[in-house]
Amino acid sequence: MIADLPAVLVLNAKDNVGVVPANVDAGRALVNGVVAAERIPRGHKVAISHIAEGAPVLKYGQIIGYATKAIQPGEHVHLQNLAILDLALKHEFCVDNAPAVMVPEERRRTFDGFDRGNGRIGTRNYIGILSTVNCSATVSRYVAEHYARRFREAGHDNIDGVVALTYGGGCALNLKSEGGRILTRTFKGYARNPNFGGILMIGLGCETFQYGPLVEEAGLEEGKTFRTMMIQNQGGTRKTIDAACEMIDDMLPDVGRIRRTPQPLSGIKLALECGGSDGYSGISANPALGVASDLLVKEGATTVLSETPEIYGAEHLLTRRAARPEVAEKLLSRIDWWRDYTARNDAELNNNPSFGNKAGGLTTILEKSLGAVAKGGSMPL
Template sequence: MIEPIGDWLRLDSADDVAISLRDIDAGAHVVLNGAPIPVLDPIPRGHKVALRPLARLTPIVKYGQIIGHAAADIAAGEHVHLHNVTVLPVQRTEARPTRNPSPDDSRLPNTFHGFRNHGRRSGTRNAIGVLATVNCSADVVRAVVAETRRRILPDHPSVDGVFAITHSGGCGMPVDGRTHIYLRRCLIGAAMNPNVAGVIIIGLGCEVMDGGAVRDAAQMAGIPAIQIGIQEIGGTGRAIRAGVEAAAGLIATANARRRQRVPISDLIIGTQCGGSDAYSGITANPLLGRAGDLLISRGASWALAETPETYGAEHLLTARATSREVADRLLAMMRRWEREVAATGASLDNNPAPGNKAGGLTTIYEKALGAVAKAGSTPLQNVLEYGEAITKPGLTFMDSPGLDDVSTTGLVAGGCNLVAFTTGRGSCLSMNPIPVVKIASTTELYNRMRDDMDFDAGRLITGWDMDEAAYTLAMQIIRVASGDQTAGERQGLGDHTFAPWDVGPTL
């Protein structure tokens, strides 16, 4: 249980700072060990106040971990933020593979109601995908989807939707370069996602990205897949008509499918955070991690991504890797990010966005230590490259940028059939055909963006028991997996967020 002291929250007895629970005026007091400390500056809600004097270059501790260093002498009671904090290299504890017991709750069921697939995980949705191999075919794809939704979908109630997979690439890239590899993984992974009952692949005909590779991979997995080339068929009008005709046949077949009891072990749940604030690492992220522990205890797969947003907290993951090899893969990934970002003249500490900083997050270390809480406490089973298939039960780490749509696209390509998304400032990301459960870090956000939020983690601040909240969230995830719509689905969102990682060059 989170236990505030008046208007302040201290997360660990070793912390040098406390977090304000409301806007605090200068002249107020924060109490430490019974002794009042005068507050010297106005402290915005969610921001930090120094609990003791901190000399220049002294490490600053929050969560019991170093989040940065004092850029100048900081007095007790002073606002601790961008003006007096810097980031210096930190020597974290050496990775030591350990095994943590998985929490359990006997009330949690072993099944959900999903669409059973042969030879792959069950779907939480029953949808038809229309996929563009190249941006040149994106307009045709969108026209096929719009016409199919208008004319055909209403008569097929068992089909959850027809969705477009369009993007800005597909050509002008080195063959078998990283961008090509990532795009191929994302398109094949999206076509083979458990929530896809059939797919139409539409290309121009002369692009780098080969639609035949997507078609063949889907068909080998037993997924009905139809390929259309705009040049070959004779232009956009004929391609649209052929696409709608193909969609009608796929929808008729998919409409015969029904939800049935399937094991929780068929769930592959991706985690994401966006628009984070200081409360994200206190309420929503730890809560989601605890709910993940419960679902993992029933055999589910749980994926953490956003490599730059775990930078400085990777030691918390490597310390529970199942092997030295798994730990070393994650560390090598971090070192690669350091090199590649440095080569551009930037720093990984550039990751926190203006909104993160306005919400009280000062450094990438602070953001990462809160973000990594989404991983819960179970062993790290695997470390994957962007968009690779998630095959192991338990916790997996996937390399991705922190950009929400790009990271979520990688998780969808990896096979996630549901995404759980925490936010502190507010996010409206959705991505068809994957339900995205939005978890607000504060009750204020939940009420302000009620049409976009699915779960209020802010109640933890006012005394809700963490274990009970985790069970409640895990049950809501199961209900969504079984067909309950998310806030984004109710609003019809998610058509324009598929964004494979483009690392360049564009030729």
């Protein structure tokens, strides 16, 4: 019940701010004799002790920014008095990397999944359409919509659906550039993703990002459940859609024959990503995911913190858990890349949190990151 909630949540004994779980009106007693000096919106921060101008503001026992003016106990702490200044974090490597206590092999659990071979285990059985250039994106979407209607009318035993993965580039892209390398790596990942029982790649024909070299480099071979096609070879949009549907129709029986079988939890690879974050995320959903992450890793599974920009300001906590020094160095090199990227593009690291994040109580990227990394639990990096 809301009536049973404390007026303020203090998350660490070092903190000089707390989070109010519900709207607080001026005059309400908070903690340790501190009284709210003004209305504090739910999920937002309130000072629980005096914070001098320029002094660090602490939440989770960590620095989330610095006071831009003196803040009195009971005052709302947010954009009007908190900002990022130069932050010098101490990066210690591997000091918290205690050997993980794993579940013994004979007691490890299983789930019903799709065995794709070579240790790849899926939780779904989709057919994926990959458009290798923006010019084939519309065709890809039309084909996926055709099967969405068809599956709604009749369904298809054991196939979760046909989905189109499209994007807006690929035409005159320099494949040796950073964007080109990321795109190539992403497509290889899609093509090998164990949640796909079948793949159809659709290109235009004249784009720089050709699927031929990609397929060869990835060690893929065309067959019943992996096909490729070019719009210019088919003679236009309508003919391509018809030909693509014929190819997928040919795939359906083979993809549909794949059945779920008991698979080890160690085959799970779980991607962890924040949705619409607010002041509660770092104290509720994200720590809960961290517990789930630990449970899976103890079974031999892998979890991934998938948003490097939402690690900045908390990377020192992860380097302490690095399995090896070179792992910590690799993480810091990505953070350095992100600093350089924002500088080159006239941006700033604190562009994140978004407007909605701030409305929900998050003030700085340091605060958001400290809550975001909680999804990674406590196991070695």
